Amino acid sequence: MLKKLEEKLGLKMIPAVFFTSAILAIVFVAFAAPLNEPVAAFFDEVTGWISTYFGWFYILSVTGLLGFLIWVAMSRYGTIRLGGDDARPEYSTVTWFTMLFAAGIGTILMFWGVAEPMTRLASPPLEGVDPGSREAARLAMSISLYHFGLHTWTIFTLPALAIGYFAYRHELPMRISSIFYPVLGEKIYGPWGWTIDVIALLGTLFGVAVSVSLGTLQLNSGLNYLVGLPTNQLSEFGIIVVITVLATISVALGLDRGIRRLSQFNIAIAVALMLFIWLVGPTLFITKGAVESVGNYIQDLPWMAFWTETFQDSDWQRGATVFYWAWTIAWAPYVGIFIARISRGRTIRQFVAGALGAPTLFTVLWFSSFGLAAINLELDRGVDLAQQVQEDVPVALFSFLEQYPWALLTSLASVIIIAVFLTTSADSAALVVDLLSRRDDQPSQIRQRVFWTLMLGGVAATLLLGGGLEALQNVIITLGLPFCALLVFMAFSLLRALHADHLGYSLKDLAEGRTPKMEPMGDRPIGKDSGSEPFMEDRRDQEK
Template structure:
């Protein structure tokens, strides 16, 4: 039936993945719009249950994956390449690093670069720390780096490493299901593999929709500051429609003409904004603070990585750490595939070191410039940032820029950066989702990519109408759990494949825990997928 529907619509997909993912997304929107309060309440209850009973699982999982990646890098497997033994990287180190820190972090840094440090500075989460003190400032920077540093990039690096390994070294399709070949064998081409890919598609869809929703809140605040545009649900839905339209146009143009040019432009604009704040802000304070923040972060990381608020009855960790981990996990398929595509030929050791430390260094600079400057502004009483952030974190960066010369120009530049960041996130995610829902021998149709770009906008609008920021946090915290489980199984599958690889076996010889010396079937045979589809 799905095969006939696909032919009638003129699509090029794996029907079991495409129609299941699209159907669940459509069902969510159909329920969220007329029953917004009930949907918001249901996800609120679900998120509360996850936070109370499985918050420790998120914390333990991400920290364990970080240790796992470090272990791989320093182990005997660290010299294995993402490709054949004689392959070499496609990009120079400088180009690779530039592309890495441009992948997937601009959206969240623009929203939280000022809001998070100021929030923790004004309301410290640790007992015995008074607001506005030196210790509160130090803790605020440490927590921010914890949320956006090594742990965030562990979540991205895990699928990126696994995808690159299985795709380039063993010629498996660049889909999440391929990572489970050592566990599922040829069943990755059937319903079990499709289930894994559906989870990846939905995670990407809702993760990017959450970012689009947050970006819309921030964009609405910027336009209100610059032009007096009212802050309302109607305006936010219209903004989503505009951004989705731009993203659809970009995704129709393709990777080189659309995504690449917008990404290059936005990197330049973001660097200009950083240099502007660093130059007109407290430059020496920023430099000193960044150096100290490195030490504070490394000192606190071992215990902070396993901190679960066991002896406190608060909602802080759900609102911050669990939300971040779930949000980042939902982005993992999208960013992981992007990182894998630019990392062919690198050793596992090079990959882990580069993906974990290069973007973390950029994050340190970003929070050093914006976070430390915001703390300085708040401490000096130039702008009451804490109150504004508490009321609406989306206004943080615009309220912050009021303390500097050329505030309106800088705010206008921020609005442009926000629009492009979310446009590039949306169109890149549309390309990745389309890749996850079709075979490698099938062409990427423009209408399929446009459908996914539009779906992101519609889901984002539904989430905003269902409760704004709280709804975004609740939905993503709940939906991040299935892919968190996939990440753990991914690590097990990768380790099994690496162990067989090191002993001289091919991954096609590793099925259900046994190694077969002779296997005729090649995992890239498209016929296998065609047979399942038929």
């Protein structure tokens, strides 16, 4: 029936993945919008239960996966390339680093660069640390780097590495389900694989929708400062409509090259804004603080990475670490596929070092400029910025910029940066969601990408109508849990495949549980030319 519906609508897709995901998303929008209070209450209850009984699982999983990535990079598997043994990187290292930045941290850093340190300064999570104290400021920087440094990029890097490895090394489709071939075998082209891809698709849809929603709140605050636009749900809804329309036009007209250039220009503005704060702000304090914050981060990382509030009666991690990990996990398929697409030819060691190291370094520089400058305003210049942030988190950046010269110009630049990041994120997410819902040999159709762009806007609007920032946190913690479990299985599946690759065994032998020979297969290629590996044509037939 689904196949006939696909043909009737003139679409190109994996029917079970596309229609299941679309129906679930439409049902959410249809019922959550008019019933926002009961829905918000439901997710609040579920999130409380998850945080209480599975918060530790989020914490332990991400820390364990960071250790796994470091071990894989340093092990004998580190020399394996994403592609054939003779493959070489398509992009220069500098270009690759720039694209990594564009992939995952633009909107995040704009929203949290000031808000995160100020929130932790005003409300330290540890007992015995006084709010607004020097110790609270030190701890605030460590927690900020913990939340947006190595752990965040672990969540992006693992699926990116696995997708790149199976797509380029074994010529499997660039979908999340392909990562599970060593465990499921040909079942990835049936209900098991479809279920995995539906989870990944919905995670991407809701994860990016949360980013769009947070960016919308911040844009509303910026436009209120610039032109007096009221900060209410009507304004938020209007902003989402504008962002959705712009992203839809981009998708429909095929402005991929223009959007890419616009993104690069946007990054340049963001870097210029960071340098401006460093120059006009307390330059020496920022420079010294950046060095010290790195040391504090390294020193505090062991206990932060395993801290689960066991001996402390608080609910802090529910709205902080657990939310951040769940949010990042939810849109990891989107960022993972993007990073995988630009990383062909690199060794696993190069990939892990670059994907973890470069973005973390930039995060340190960003939080050092914005976070330390904000702390200086609070502690040494008598500006009650932390109180303003607690009252209205999205306004944090603009309240901060107001304390420096050319506040109107820098606020306008920030609004432009946020708007462009939101538009390109929605555009790119629609492309990735479309990729997850169709076979790799099918052409991408404009109508499908437009549908997913509109659906993304609808989900974002629904989440905001459901109660703002708190509702966003509750929904994403709930939806992130199943994909967190998938991340753990990804690591297991990748390790099995790497071991087989190192010894020269085929993935099909591994998946079917045949006892492999003890000696390597020499120069026998692994992939579509391997005797026991199914051809791509056979795989495509199974998905029809």
